[in-house]
Each structure stands twice: as structure tokens, then as C-alpha cells.
Amino acid sequence: MPTAASLSDRLLSGDRRALARAISLVENDDPAGWALVREVYPHTGKARVVGITGAPGAGKSTLVGAMTKLRREAGKSVGVLSIDPSSPFTHGAILGDRIRLTDHFLDPGVFIRSMANRGALGGLSEASLQAALLMDAAGRDDIYLETVGVGQAEVDIIDHADTVLLVLNPGGGDSIQALKAGIMEIPDVICINKADHPLTDTMVREIRGVLSLAPSGGWPVPIVRTEAMRGEGVAELLAKLDEHRAYIEGEGTLSERRRRNLRNEIMALAVARMRREMEARLADDAEFDRLVDEVAERRLDPASAAAQLLGDDPVDP
């Protein structure tokens, strides 16, 4: 079995098997994984990290496949992290969509990984950040973080990215509703995939309407039409992602954005750590069980119970 030192050397040299093993260590919350991230962290920060979000079925994986193909043709190495939050019901990721990425499975310049485990650290968001850092350290030029859904947890994952791409479909209006309702923050680039659909023009107008309500100034969010299955519009999409990258680099906002993201990530990691410590402490705690009984019997309210748990003043929650 390789030592952590040799694993980090192999990882830094771009070894795919070392990268796969390192991500597994992090996903399984193995202390060796965290030690490894610490060791290779000084070598991170070079990759371009693009977060890709949108409803299930929008064609994100097909699009990522098409983007990967073009980046490979341009001589770039690519890492893809597909994030599938799982529930106690399935205990794992369904690879379904990921099959569309199989074209690239044999290409050593492409590393594809699906993550589903919430991780003992308590957050898929935290584990996916660590995995992205490992891909970065392994020298991937481009990292695509692909995530399903439009909820808060998904937004947290996407916050690791330098550039956020939202993939929409004409007709399927869930994500645009999420944008309208403000569940989702305004992305940096919007892609309408399956743009051969007759409702595409309507959707473009609708999106422009939503964007016109956003605080103006700064980067004008481009709307790109693609048909990922046939590779159409993908080169233009990549050009827009590059433009956004050049824009945030030129404005100095890349380092600002990364600093803000890292700040949030440190806090999220600290909170996750506190939560884990608390959950471990309370798992078999008779005193806590008694407290829950009191709450269940309506003798003590949940917020006061939480305050008691922390030994705080119960009045101000």
C-alpha cells in the first residue's frame, strides 16, 4: 500500500489512479484523504473551475461531454465531478446520465467522477470541494462541477466555481421559475440546450426579462443556444465561458470571488465539524433523549431545548 507521501507525488504528477484513490479517501472521510489535501493544497488554484447546474434531464451531462471533447481537441486536460445528492433510500448515485460521458472513459486526459456520498463530515458540498482541489492539484486544466437540482445545497456546491453555467431547456421551466423566485442566484452564463425546440425564442425573452430585474452593471450574462447532442453551439459556449474568465481576471474579481468562496468554505467546514461532533456526542446521550422526550410531550419547545443543549440562555435563540 502506498504511503501518503508517494500518493501525493503520484497525484501531483497527474496519475489518474492516484487521483481516484485520493477522492475515495476524501469521500469516505478517511483522515489520510484530508492529510493529502493539506499536503497538495499549495499546488492548487491553477484549474479553471466551471460549475454547471440545471434541472435533471436538461442535458447537462451531454453538454459536459461535448465541452470536454472540444477542450481535449484544444489539448487541455479535463476533470468532471458529477454530484448526485443521495438519500437514505438509495444509498448511492445512479449513474444514468453519466453514461453519456463514456466516450471519454478511455481518454487519459479526461477524469470523470460521480459523487453521491454525503460524507461523514456532514456535507456533500464540503466533500466535493476537496475532490475539486485534488483534481486541481493533479493538474487538470478544466474542472467541471456538475450538479442536479436547484435547491440550496446545490447552490452551495456551485459556489466552489469560478464561473457558473446554468443549463435550461425550452419548455421545461423549472429552473427559470427558480431564477424568477430567486432560489437560484443569477449565473454567469446561461445555456439553452435542445435549442431546436419551438419554444426557444420565448424562453430567451423570458430569461432576458428575469435578467433585466437583476442589479445592473458588471458582466452582461450571455445566453447561448446549444444542441449538445449534435455539438452545436458548444464552441460558442466555451468562448463565452472563456470570456467570463478573462473578465473576472481582468477586473480582479477572480481573486475576490475565490477569497469569498474560500471564506464561506472555511466556515461551512467548521460548522460541519461542529455538527458532526455534536451528533456523535448526542448519539447515545441519555440526557439528550430525556430532552427530546420533554419536547415530544410538549413540555419544552424545540428552540429552548436547542439552547439547553448548548448551555445557553434559553430566551434568545
Add this chain to the structure above:
Amino acid sequence: MPTAASLSDRLLSGDRRALARAISLVENDDPAGWALVREVYPHTGKARVVGITGAPGAGKSTLVGAMTKLRREAGKSVGVLSIDPSSPFTHGAILGDRIRLTDHFLDPGVFIRSMANRGALGGLSEASLQAALLMDAAGRDDIYLETVGVGQAEVDIIDHADTVLLVLNPGGGDSIQALKAGIMEIPDVICINKADHPLTDTMVREIRGVLSLAPSGGWPVPIVRTEAMRGEGVAELLAKLDEHRAYIEGEGTLSERRRRNLRNEIMALAVARMRREMEARLADDAEFDRLVDEVAERRLDPASAAAQLLGDDPVDP
């Protein structure tokens, strides 16, 4: 201005204005709101709490309106809490769908509230629980918690409910994808709304396929077809919700489910409280800024920074 005591008396007598004011206090994180929940908490636990989830546009609000109409005809009072997670972009809820509930705005037996504010406590989930408790204390027979989206945060909100209803549309497959992918746990009742659609039968088959993969035994999840706009199938849906309620009461799983939910809620409240305390402490902390600088300059990794923040051993995150 009424004192907290008189507000609680009015709330317990079912006064709608007192209930509205109490929820605002909680939403604005006013200590008086939390004190009020504490005071009235012994009077909660009587309402039937149904959580309603499904993608935007599935017709949840129309359905809730139709359900409310029938429950009113049966002489029951209803409280509806529509949860719209908001982002820094909009700073508030878009009431759009809620307009479909306007039929009931003048009926004193119906209390409708939309919540969007994440709340200083750090979680919409926590604030919505408190609001549901206030509705319960105000004597509402039925409480409908309606939430948009299929992410983790939405699941947390729905976990306050005794019975979870998932609303799907034939054709719009986002939620069924979420079920398949295990983002969403198996609900107690599934409703296919807009069931006049030609793809309804296909969808029923697809759902039965997903359900057949779930752990068997216990409650058999019914699939009800509705056309909420015309009120069709709504009586049958309510009957199924009643059946589920009777089932969990009969099996003794209602109190078990509530105890489990309350346990999770106490922990979530405690974590939210710790997070808030930490965020307040770090807002203008020069030492923390220095730590973030080190991480941004790639001299210290995020997990080690989090450990330093908590004064822990940096090796084991």
C-alpha cells in the same frame, strides 16, 4: 402595542391577526417571537401537518386551494404555509402562484402565509417549523406546508410534516428523476396533477417502477390522479391523506415519526445557533481574515483553517 402575554392569549383563541403578527416576529427573528413559541408550545401537536412538495409549476398551489375548499366544507380550519426560499438577488418571495389561493383570502377559517426570509437564525427550515407551531397553537385543524423544489433544504422543511405529499405532472419529469436519483425520499402519497394529460398512464407505470425498488413493507404509497383546476380527484386525495394519518396513528408510528422529526429539529436549531454565533464572532475578526488570506494564498488548506478556527487538532477534520 400588545404585550407578549396578550398576544399569546389572542393567538390561542385563534385570532388571525395575532397569528400573522406572531409569524412575523419569528420570521424577523425577534426574541418576542421565540418567547411566544415557547409559551404556546404546550398547546401544539393537535394539527394534522401535511407537507406538499413538487417542482415549480406542478400545480401545488391550485391543489392546496382545492384541498382547502373541501376541508372548509367539512368544517375544518386550515393554515397554509408556502415556503419560497429566496436569494440575495430578490430579497423576497414572489407571490405568483399564491394568487390561486385568493378564493380563500376572505375566509376567516383559512390562514395563508408565504415565507421567504431565510431568517437570522440561518435557516428557512427552522423559521417554517416555528410558523407551523404557531398555526398549530392557533387551533388550525389542518396545516399545509407547501414548498418548491427538490433539493436538500426543501426536504428538511418537509420533514416537519406528519404526511408528505409529492405532486407530479405527466411529462414534466424533474421530480420523478429526483425520486429515482434518491434526492428525494419516498413520499407517503403521490398525486399526479393535470392527469388529463396523455402521458399520465406512462408516468404512473414509471412511478410504480421506482416505488417497487423501495424497501417494502409498511404503508403502500398510493398514486392519486387529480385535476386540481376542476377539483377532480381532490376528495380521493384527501381520503388517502386521511388513510395515511390513520395508518401512522394506528401503528404508533405518528408519535415515533414526530419524535424523530423533533430530535432532528432540536439538533438543526442548535447547529443553526452555533453557526450564527460563529458568523457573528468572525464578521470583523482580523485573525480570521488573516486565516482566509493564508488559505487564498494556498499556504493553508480550508479544512485545516476550519480546524484552527475551532482550536482543534488539524489532522483529523
